[in-house]
Amino acid sequence: METLGYVRRDLHVLHDWCKHQFDMKQMSSSNLVFNRTHKWFKHEAILTKPLQIKSGNFDYRVTRLGNLIYPGWDCALLAYYRPGGCMTKHRDHSDFESLLVSVNIGQATLLINDYPYNLQDGQVIKFNSHIPHELYPVTSDRWSLTFRRIKPQYLRF
Template sequence: LLCSRYARGRRECYYGLGVTLHKSPNIYPAEPIDRIQSLGDRYLPGWHSALLCEYRPGIGINPHRDHTCFAPWAVMINFGQADFVVYPSREKVITPLSDGAIVRLNTKVLHAVRPVQRLRYSLTFRQLKPEYQPTEEYQQVLPIHFGGGQAEEDRGM
């Protein structure tokens, strides 16, 4: 696991396609693991990118929306306990997540994780929007750098 650039103290690792979340994202082939592939195919068919995050005690992630290169819906598998916070309007909604919880979330809605009390992991499967998906002829020459367009800097995930 590598140190996150987006959540201080969090460590992370991509599977499938990794994404460096700059204004113009870099997309690159990440670690292929059969078990991760099977989980993604089960919970989010057609997924492109899976992000494993480690949260040590005292670590959380501030309110954020995921990068615009991702389709809105993602599926997160929670390992450990956490308070997941969503801000669908001015009011926040706090959902306690237990070990093994599987959550479908709209990543374009402001969301966060409060600092955890005990070690916690999450594995989140996402799909890339069509304009960010590598074409068949270029899949063998990843990484791909996408310039221009309307990309929003991801401040969290």
């Protein structure tokens, strides 16, 4: 994992934006995530084999931020974890490129390849999502805005 930087100046604006996102969906069929809702931007990735791609939501803030921190991104996932929310150890879908860039909004501990990282509010990180990782249960509201690239052969509609 590598820290790319921090959202500092507009962190309160980012918190407000997250709190006012509606139409967040559940992943009721997942046995990996708990107490989490989510919303896709640009493209929505339905995590089946093979990956299904649909049009996602549009937000100029997400587009601007993604273009700044991960040029060429294909989809962004806003995930909201309520207290107790977590994600068990897994590797991300193989139809995504391995590198992801994520903005942490709140406090969290992310275990990557069995090494814990205490993520700070506003921290922007990148890591190989094809290696095992998990999110420990959060103790307060936490969001992440994660940018990914989809392997080109799966970007057909």
